[in-house]
Amino acid sequence: MQARIAAAARLARRAPADICLIAVSKTHDAPAIAPLIAGGQRHFGENRVQEAEGKWPALRAQTPGIMLHMIGPLQSNKAEDAVALFDCIHSLDRMSLITALARAMDKAGGGAGRRVPCFLQVNIGDEPQKSGCALAEVTALIAAARLADIPLAGLMGIPPAGIEPAPFFALLDKVAGDHGLDGRSMGMSGDFETAIMLGATHVRVGSALFGARLVD
Numbered sequence: 001m002q003a004r005i006a007a008a009a010r011l012a013r014r015a016p017a018d019i020c021l022i023a024v025s026k027t028h029d030a031p032a033i034a035p036l037i038a039g040g041q042r043h044f045g046e047n048r049v050q051e052a053e054g055k056w057p058a059l060r061a062q063t064p065g066i067m068l069h070m071i072g073p074l075q076s077n078k079a080e081d082a083v084a085l086f087d088c089i090h091s092l093d094r095m096s097l098i099t100a101l102a103r104a105m106d107k108a109g110g111g112a113g114r115r116v117p118c119f120l121q122v123n124i125g126d127e128p129q130k131s132g133c134a135l136a137e138v139t140a141l142i143a144a145a146r147l148a149d150i151p152l153a154g155l156m157g158i159p160p161a162g163i164e165p166a167p168f169f170a171l172l173d174k175v176a177g178d179h180g181l182d183g184r185s186m187g188m189s190g191d192f193e194t195a196i197m198l199g200a201t202h203v204r205v206g207s208a209l210f211g212a213r214l215v216d
């Protein structure tokens with residue numbers, strides 16, 4: 001996987017080190033995850049707070065330096081749990097969640113506060129059933145996140161299924177650049193090389209690393 005990422009980076013004249021591989025471990029248990037950790041993988045993605053709470057504290061206790069990414073839809077009532085557990089949240093997509101996360105970040109650590117970098121998720125394919133904010137909302141949500149002192153890592157997007165993803169990656173890259181954001185969380189098992197050529201800084205790869213999932 002790292003070799004494929006490096007090859008795509010070289011084609012794009014980018015440094016492989018500028019691309020963070022997030023191993024998406026949702027639905028996989030600790031015995032399936034342990035070999036990846038042993039192989040040096042440190043960034044992992046989960047899409048459910050409860051599932052992550054069930055397996056990561058023990059895995060983390062064994063290995064320092066694990067970075068956990070929340071990549072799934074986040075309910076406001078899970079904001080405190082998410083802020084306590086995750087090092088990065090990729091699914092910030094609405095004003096009510098900005099409010100909930102800002103409050104959770106202020107309260108975290110017994111009031112000491114903990115600022116967790118977030119990606120603003122954009123519904124780049126304008127699909128009614130998909131999470132992510134509308135393109136028209138991006139400017140206002142970025143301003144609100146900055147006002148709430150939420151560190152913005154960049155933009156996250158998932159292109160529509162069954163169609164060439166490149167134009168959607170290019171769109172996310174452009175919108176991020178227009179807003180002065182460095183991070184682009186885009187690209188999954190089937191399209192991460194294309195995403196890297198179009199500026200991805202974080203690729204979220206599950207099945208290509210773990211094999212087929214049974215559920216989800």
Ligand SMILES: *Cc1c(COP(=O)(O)O)cnc(C)c1O
Binds near residue numbers: 024
């Ligand atoms: C599951 C998931 C991934 C990984 O998908 P694969 O196709 O298995 O690589 C990436 N991003 C999000 C948001 C996901 O939910």
